[in-house]
Amino acid sequence: xxxxxxxxxxxxxxxxxxxxxxxxxxxxxxxxxxxxxxxxxxxxxxxxxxxxxxxxxxxxxxxxxxxxxxxxxxxxxxxxxxxxxxxxxxxxxxxxxxxxxxxxxxxxxxxxxxxxxxxxxxxxxxxxxxxxxxxxxxxxxxxxxxxxxxxxxxxxxxxxxxxxxxxxxxxxxxxxxxxxxxxxxxxxxxxxxxxxxxxxxxxxxxxxxxxxxxxxxxxxxxxxxxxxxxxxxxxxxxxxxxxxxxxxxxxxxxxxxxxxxxxxxxxxxxxxxxxxxxxxxxxxxxxxxxxxxxxxxxxxxxxxxxxxxxxxxxxxxxxxxxxxxxxxxxxxxxxxxxxxxxxxxxxxxxxxxxxxxxxxxxxxxxxxxxxxxxxxxxxxxxxxxxxxxxxxxxxxxxxxxxxxxxxxxxxxxxxxxxxxxxxxxxxxxxxxxxxxxxxxxxxxxxxxxxxxxxxxxxxxxxxxxxxxxxxxxxxxxxxxxxxxxxxxxxxxxxxxxxxxxxxxxxxxxxxxxxxxxxxxxxxxxxxxxxxxxxxxxxxxxxxxxxxxxxxxxxxxxxxxxxxxxxxxxxxxxxxxxxxxxxxxxxxxxxxxxxxxxxxxxxxxxxxxxxxxxxxxxxxxxxxxxxxxxxxxxxxxxxxxxxxxxxxxxxxxxxxxxxxxxxxxxxxxxxxxxxxxxxxxxxxxxxxxxxxxxxxxxxxxxxxxxxxxxxxxxxxxxxxxxxxxxxxxxxxxxxxxxxxxxxxxxxxxxxxxxxxxxxxxxxxxxxxxxxxxxxxxxxxxxxxxxxxxxxxxxxxxxxxxxxxxxxxxxxxxxxxxxxxxxxxxxxxxxxxxxxxxxxxxxxxxxxxxxxxxxxxxxxxxxxxxxxxxxxxxxxxxxxxxxxxxxxxxxxxxxxxxxxxxxxxxxxxxxxxxxxxxxxxxxxxxxxxxxxxxxxxxxxxxxxxxxxxxxxxxxxxxxxxxxxxxxxxxxxxxxxxxxxxxxxxxxxxxxxxxxxx
Numbered sequence: 002x003x004x005x006x007x008x009x010x011x012x013x014x015x016x017x018x019x020x021x022x023x024x025x026x027x028x029x030x031x032x033x034x035x036x037x038x039x040x041x042x043x044x045x046x047x048x049x050x051x052x053x054x055x056x057x058x059x060x061x062x063x064x065x066x067x068x069x070x071x072x073x074x075x076x077x078x079x080x081x082x083x084x085x086x087x088x089x090x091x092x093x094x095x096x097x098x099x100x101x102x103x104x105x106x107x108x109x110x111x112x113x114x115x116x117x118x119x120x121x122x123x124x125x126x127x128x129x130x131x132x133x134x135x136x137x138x139x140x141x142x143x144x145x146x147x148x149x150x151x152x153x154x155x156x157x158x159x160x161x162x163x164x165x166x167x168x169x170x171x172x173x174x175x176x177x178x179x180x181x182x183x184x185x186x187x188x189x190x191x192x193x194x195x196x197x198x199x200x201x202x203x204x205x206x207x208x209x210x211x212x213x214x215x216x217x218x219x220x221x222x223x224x225x226x227x228x229x230x231x232x233x234x235x236x237x238x239x240x241x242x243x244x245x246x247x248x249x250x251x252x253x254x255x256x257x258x259x260x261x262x263x264x265x266x267x268x269x270x271x272x273x274x275x276x277x278x279x280x281x282x283x284x285x286x287x288x289x290x291x292x293x294x295x296x297x298x299x300x301x302x303x304x305x306x307x308x309x310x311x312x313x314x315x316x317x318x319x320x321x322x323x324x325x326x327x328x329x330x331x332x333x334x335x336x337x338x339x340x341x342x343x344x345x346x347x348x349x350x351x352x353x354x355x356x357x358x359x360x361x362x363x364x365x366x367x368x369x370x371x372x373x374x375x376x377x378x379x380x381x382x383x384x385x386x387x388x389x390x391x392x393x394x395x396x397x398x399x400x401x402x403x404x405x406x407x408x409x410x411x412x413x414x415x416x417x418x419x420x421x422x423x424x425x426x427x428x429x430x431x432x433x434x435x436x437x438x439x440x441x442x443x444x445x446x447x448x449x450x451x452x453x454x455x456x457x458x459x460x461x462x463x464x465x466x467x468x469x470x471x472x473x474x475x476x477x478x479x480x481x482x483x484x485x486x487x488x489x490x491x492x493x494x495x496x497x498x499x500x501x502x503x504x505x506x507x508x509x510x511x512x513x514x515x516x517x518x519x520x521x522x523x524x525x526x527x528x529x530x531x532x533x534x535x536x537x538x539x540x541x542x543x544x545x546x547x548x549x550x551x552x553x554x555x556x557x558x559x560x561x562x563x564x565x566x567x568x569x570x571x572x573x574x575x576x577x578x579x580x581x582x583x584x585x586x587x588x589x590x591x592x593x594x595x596x597x598x599x600x601x602x603x604x605x606x607x608x609x610x611x612x613x614x615x616x617x618x619x620x621x622x623x624x625x626x627x628x629x630x631x632x633x634x635x636x637x638x639x640x641x642x643x644x645x646x647x648x649x650x651x652x653x654x655x656x657x658x659x660x661x662x663x664x665x666x667x668x669x670x671x672x673x674x675x676x677x678x679x680x681x682x683x684x685x686x687x688x689x690x691x692x693x694x695x696x697x698x699x700x701x702x703x704x705x706x707x708x709x710x711x712x713x714x715x716x717x718x719x720x721x722x723x724x725x726x727x728x729x730x731x732x733x734x735x736x737x738x739x740x741x742x743x744x745x746x747x748x749x750x751x752x753x754x755x756x757x758x759x760x761x762x763x764x765x766x767x768x769x770x771x772x773x774x775x776x777x778x779x780x781x782x783x784x785x786x787x788x789x790x791x792x793x794x795x796x797x798x799x800x801x802x803x804x805x806x807x808x809x810x811x812x813x814x815x816x817x818x819x820x821x822x823x824x825x826x827x828x829x830x831x832x833x834x835x836x837x838x839x840x841x842x843x844x845x846x847x848x849x850x851x852x853x854x855x856x857x858x859x860x861x862x863x864x865x866x867x868x869x870x871x872x873x874x875x876x877x878x879x880x881x882x883x884x885x886x887x888x889x890x891x892x893x894x895x896x897x898x899x900x901x902x903x904x905x906x907x908x909x910x911x912x913x914x915x916x917x918x919x920x921x922x923x924x925x926x927x928x929x930x931x932x933x934x935x936x937x938x939x940x941x942x943x944x945x946x947x948x949x950x951x952x953x954x955x956x957x958x959x960x961x962x963x964x965x966x967x968x969x970x971x972x973x974x975x976x977x978x979x980x981x982x983x984x985x986x987x988x989x990x991x992x993x994x995x996x
Contacts, residue, residue, distance in 0.1 A: 007066055010088035012194055016068050018057055020082060021091055024150075026194040031148055033194055036116040040082065040095055041172075042074075043108035050074050051113065058082075077101040078179075090151075090193035090220055096186045103180035110172035111154055111190040117167045119145045127163035130207055130217070133515040134463035140517075141169060142213045149197050151216045154190040155224060157465030158429045176427030183386070188433075188467075191220050200676060203634040206514045211676075214517065222519040224470040226443040227452065229521075232618040234454055234474055234585045236272040236336060237265045238409075241483060241530035241589035243562045245297050250280040250320050257594055259327055264593035264602075266331040268610040272406045272454050273328075275300060275335035281318045282311075289378065290340055290412055298338050300325075300403060306395075309349035313398035325403055334406025336454055337399065341392060341413055341438065344379035355379075358388035362416045383415070383438070384430040393441035400448040407454030407474070408442065413461070432464060439472030456587075462512075469512075469522040475585035476524055480508050483530035483589070485920045486928060492638040492662045493893050493930045495881040495964050496570030499727055500920050501529040501589075502577035503662045506636045509581040510629060520627040525582025527574045528589040531565040532922040562922070564595035567882040568606075568864055569965060573660075573700035575613055576729035580658030581644050583617040583624040601866045605706075613698065622648065623655045630657070631676040632669070638895070641667035641724055647734070651680030653692055653716045657732040661724040664829040664893060664962050671720040673734075681716035690715045691737040691810060698731030701828065703856075703968040705769060709751035713737060713781070713811060725968070726829035739812030742783040749778045757782060761791035763815065768796055772852065772969040773825025778817040779805070790815050796972050822973035824850045830963045832890070832948055838957060843950040845961060851942035852969045853888065861886035870935070872914060881918050881933055885965055888940060891918065891933035892950060895959035900929040905951040908939045915950075933964070 004022060006015045013025040020038035025031070039053040058070040072080040077100035085092045093111065117124065124143035131138050140153035141161035152161065152169055162170040171190060179185035195216040202209050242261060248254040258277055265273055276294075279301035287304045288295035295304055300321055305311035317325075328335050342362070347355045362380035381388050396408055415431040442453045455474040462480035469476045479501075481488045490500040491507070505526040512518035567574075567590070578586055592598035617624060623646035636642040642662075647655035653673050661667040673679045673692070682690040692715060697708040711732070714720060724730055745755040745763060753767025763780065770776050780802075782790070793802045793815065805814040832845040868877045868884040877883050881891070892904060906913040918930035932950075940946070950961070 005062070005066070005068060007086040009086045009090075012086075012089065012091075014084075014086045014091045016084065018060070019052070020070060021084065021093065021192070024091065024192070024194055026148065026196070028196060029148065031120055031194070033150060034116075034118045034121075035192070036118065037113075038115050039113045040080075041108070041110040041113045042080070042095075042097065042106065044104045044106060046105070046107045049108075050078070050080075052080070052082075053113075078104075087223060089195070089216070090191045090223070092189050092191050094187060094189045096184055097179045098184045099179050099181055101181060103178055106175050106177050106179055106185050108172060108174050109187045110170060111187065112152060112169050112171040112192075114164065114168050114170055117143055117150055117169055119148055119150070123165075123167035124150070124163075127169075128207075128209065128213075129161045129163070130209065130517075132157045132463075132465060133511065134465075136463065136465065137173070139465065140217050141171065142209065143167070143169070144197065144210070147197055149195050149210060149213055149216070151191070151193045151195065151213065151220065153217065153220060155188040155467040155471070156429065156432070157467065158432070173429065174427065175429050175433070177384075177430050177433070193220065198675075200631070202514065203631070205635055214514070217517045218519050221466040221470050221517050222521065224467060225473070225519070225521055226440050226471045227455075227473045228443075228445050230452065230584075230621075232621070233583055233614070233624070234272070235270045235588065235614055236274060236407075236454055236456065236586070237261070237270050237588050237591060238274045238456075238483070238530070239276055240274065240338075241528070242591060242594050243531055243533055244275075244277045244594075245294065246562070247277040247594075248280050249277045249301075249324055250318075254278075255320065255323060258324060260596070260599050261591065261593040262327060262331050262333050264591045264599060265333050267607055268588075268591070269614045270333065270588055272334045272336050274338060274409045274456060275324075275328075276338040277301070279318065279320060281320050289343060291378075292412065294338075295340065295343065298340055298343075299399065300335065300337055300405075303339070303343075307343050307345050307347075309346050313395060313402050317403070329404060334404065334448075334451075334454075336407040336409055336456060337396075337403075337405050338409050338411065339396070341410055341435070342380045342383065343412075345381055345388075345391070347379050356387060356391070358382050358385035358391070362414070380414075380416070382426060382431070383413075383434040384426040385434065389434055389437045389441075392438050396442065397447055400453070404449050406451065407448055407456065409456035409458060410439075410461075411458040413459055415460075432468070436468055436472050439468075443471075443473055462508075466517045466519075466522070469518055473522065475522050475582075475587075476512055476518060478508070478524040478526040478587045479504055480511065483526070484534075485530065485532055486534060486923075486925050489927070490897075490920060491636070493895075493897060494570075494662070494664075494727060495889065495891055495918055495930060495933060496567055496573070496727070497529045497882050497920055498527075498567040498570030498574040499662070501526065502570075502574035502660075502729075503636060505574070506577050506581050506642060506660060510635050510642070513581075513627070514629060514635075520625050521584050523582045523627070524585045524587050525578030526587045526589070527578035528571050528591070529567065529574070531562045531590050533562065534921065534923040534925075562594075564598055564866075564877065564883070565590055565880075565922070566592040566595075566598050566602075568885045569702070569967075570882055571606075572609060572702065573727065573729045575610065576658065576698060576700055576731055577660060579613050579617050580646070580656075580660075580729070580731065581627065583620070583627070583646075586614065586617060597866050601864050603863050605863075608706075620646070620656065626655065628678075630659075630671060632671050636660070636662065639663050639665075639667075641669055643669065645677055647678050649678065651678065652736070653677065653679035654734050654736060656697070657720075657734065659722075659724050659730045659732070661726060661728050664726045664831070664960055666723050666725050668723050669721065673714060673716050673718050673720060679716040691739070692716065692734045693737040694720065695733045695735065696730060697733045698729075700727075700729040701725065701968050703970050705751040705970075707751075708733075710746060710748045712748060713779075715809075725827065728828065739781065739807075739810070740784055742781060742812060744783060746781040747778055748781065750776065755780065757786045757790070759787060761787040761789055763790045763793040763802075765793070765795045766797070767972070769970045769972050770821040770974070771825075771827065772821055772823030772850075772971040774821050776817070776819050776821050776974055780815050780817070781811075782813045782815070784812060793817065795974065800974075819974050821971040823852065823969065823971045824848070826850050826853055826963075826966065827968060828966060830966060832961045832963070834961075841952065841954050843952055843958070843961070844947060846945050846947050847963075848945045849888070849940050849942055849963075850969065853966055854940065854942055856967065856969065857886045857888060857937070857965065872916065876922050878935075879916055880922055881916075881930075881964070886937075887935045887965060888937045889933050889964040890936050890948065891931050891962060891964055892952070892958040893931050893960050893962060894956075898929060899926045900924070901926070902953050902956070904932040906932075906934055907949050908936060909946050911939055913939075931958075
């Protein structure tokens with residue numbers, strides 16, 4: 002049989018009489034010979050079929066020249082092996098058919114000892130990438146000196162084994178049937194070539210070459226089943242506002258939920274995971290799930306659907322119809338909450354029979370270790386072909402009737418075992434079945450004529466990149482329940498949204514780096530889930546009817562958790578989500594349920610929200626290129642982290658997001674070189690290759706709207722700046738052409754306007770900088786103005802300046818140096834201990850500028866909410882992210898501690914009420930943040946005061962800081978000329994060094 006060849010964009014492939022023979026990497030003309038491309042099948046755990054021992058197969062070609070080989074095996078089996086060539090990979094898929102008998106496919110070996118030789122040489126080494134979630138292997142990477150090969154298949158249950166001399170085996174154990182009229186299709190395998198960069202992924206990532214990681218990520222991206230979206234997903238998760246407390250059978254409940262819909266619409270959010278109670282149609286008494294939430298599933302219709310009392314197309318209650326009409330009116334789509342393993346239609350068939358998918362599972366709320374296999378509560382078998390047909394069809398009909406914009410899946414356990422002596426369902430069989438169900442929702446118009454949002458929850462983070470790509474829309478947002486008691490923070494902070502943002506970036510890093518997730522499936526979780534556990538102040542609040550675990554200690558206390566918006570933390574969280582998960586924005590605790598929060602939410606914050614959601618839409622090309630910054634690693638305590646979103650054309654243009662999770666400033670140093678994808682223009686091109694670095698966003702509320710220009714750089718330079726404490730920065734690199742300047746451009750500070758008159762008078766107005774910080778302004782001049790600057794004014798005052806000649810393609814400029822007026826008192830201002838401290842009594846002095854109290858008063862005016870601040874009355878006083886007009890001090894500890902010790906304190910001898918901060922509202926020892934106090938009424942502006950703390954012997958805080966202060970800005974400056982220095986001029990902590 003003659004060989005055949007197929008050309009791809011990056012490689013060519015040749016095929017012989019039994020399969021793949023070679024790959025040619027076009028960039029280098031290197032040839033990878035694949036000797037012995039064979040497969041094996043194990044059936045019923047006893048017999049094995051090896052393709053190399055079968056007769057030579059027949060071969061056919063499709064219209065594109067892609068070959069398929071047909072093998073006839075002993076007995077009644079036929080195996081088709083189909084190959085396809087894409088830009089960078091060759092794919093291989095086995096389909097097994099049986100003419101007469103049923104068999105159990107117990108093992109598939111996709112590459113059975115194939116030998117890989119690059120230009121005649123075996124690989125120098127091979128590395129296997131494994132699932133970080135405890136499943137099996139993801140891929141095998143073979144390495145030569147400058148070239149690598151990737152071998153993988155589309156599931157996380159692989160066994161990838163390198164052998165001596167370049168041999169490779171890739172297999173898995175499906176434990177799935179093949180029968181007449183029911184063929185078995187193995188997961189598609191892939192093999193490809195790439196050039197190595199010789200740059201390894203930073204620990205704690207697996208030690209892969211960056212090109213290996215990129216090749217696997219590219220392979221996963223090619224498997225994404227859903228059509229490419231024109232904009233980002235923007236979904237509010239109603240249960241993060243505790244929407245299960247709202248009963249829409251009542252007029253008051255419907256009015257309350259409509260505020261959530263109104264708020265979402267005002268912010269540009271397109272979907273809401275809609276799961277309130279509805280006593281008209283559901284009750285906790287009818288629930289069959291161990292968590293107690295079945296009453297809120299399927300828009301409240303889930304219990305009746307499971308019991309066969311309602312089906313899509315039957316009438317809906319008037320209370321639900323009113324809410325669905327309101328969703329349509331506001332242009333927001335409801336997303337249904339679904340538990341796919343509940344025993345749908347159990348006992349509803351004639352004679353009390355059940356559909357074939359109903360089995361006895363192992364999961365219940367009791368101790369699993371004491372349960373015998375197959376004797377648990379009834380559930381649906383995800384491996385059942387019948388369920389794989391019925392469930393997607395039912396969901397699509399449900400969406401057509403209700404206008405549902407998608408589905409959120411939880412309670413998705415993969416179990417093994419079934420009664421009656423049938424073969425066990427393997428974990429893989431259930432994983433594969435669930436993937437098939439999800440894939441059926443990926444059609445362009447599967448949800449009421451539009452693309453579905455598929456929100457995946459429990460355990461989804463463990464199921465690997467192929468599930469996220471083929472089952473979309475995105476992976477589990479926090480790799481755990483979002484309830485703040487369910488996950489641990491790595492850096493203490495009094496703002497819950499900043500804590501959840503740090504967790505979100507840690508999650509995004511894990512998906513992106515450890516599990517090869519492309520940006521299209523990485524979630525961006527913003528804000529927080531409000532605590533649903535009951536605090537001491539709520540135990541006497543009466544729970545509403547139908548509340549899970551009702552009574553005074555239940556989750557549904559009607560007045561609990563309505564007011565929980567984190568005004569000073571949410572911007573950090575939103576920028577974190579947009580920067581590291583901008584394709585899928587999962588937005589949580591909104592200011593909506595509480596009428597006060599809803600009414601008081603400032604217009605500037607609505608604008609900030611919309612600005613960044615719209616930025617994610619406009620920047621889809623940048624979002625798709627999101628990478629961890631090469632100079633950073635996994636987000637961690639005390640460490641700066643960030644991502645680049647640069648265009649893939651080598652231009653070094655796009656965006657950079659940087660995050661400081663800690664209470665001290667952190668430095669970012671970033672080389673604009675090949676590690677970032679930057680390629681400087683060739684010297685012969687005559688192009689200067691200048692880049693303007695702009696700051697386009699900050700989590701600091703004092704940051705001027707519209708951004709400002711920071712530096713002028715070129716590819717090959719080092720970008721260096723300081724990120725202030727607990728701050729997120731969004732930066733933009735854009736091409737700069739000095740010849741196109743029509744007005745002066747200020748670098749180094751936000752400027753309202755700049756002009757240059759014909760006689761050389763430079764005027765800069767509405768220029769601001771941080772109070773007490775060093776200032777260095779560089780003003781780039783337009784090419785068609787006067788020959789030189791004769792005088793300069795800054796905010797109406799004459800200032801001195803230095804002239805800077807044009808160099809290296811940069812335009813002429815002037816430099817103005819000095820310091821911004823006022824006392825430095827920045828974010829997380831630290832009170833330093835007086836003298837040595839080894840435990841016990843701690844003292845330190847401080848002086849709070851009057852501008853701090855003015856800032857707090859202005860915040861209280863713009864966010865006009867009346868909080869109950871009596872610590873004995875309710876929870877508001879004891880929650881440090883609420884009442885943001887208070888001035889707080891807090892003691893931060895490292896390492897993180899529990900709450901088993903107390904602290905006392907005073908200011909100038911007046912005792913402080915030292916409270917314990919938790920990331921939960923209900924005190925949780927394991928989520929202790931530190932000790933804090935509200936000191937607002939004890940502050941004497943401009944006066945030196947003394948803080949004293951009494952701590953346990955031997956306990957030393959990492960730092961004692963003020964909280965709730967944003968940057969203090971000044972438009973006045975003490976300015977210098979040239980290299981003059983003043984003794985009092987210092988660059989404070991957290992302020993970028995002037996260079």
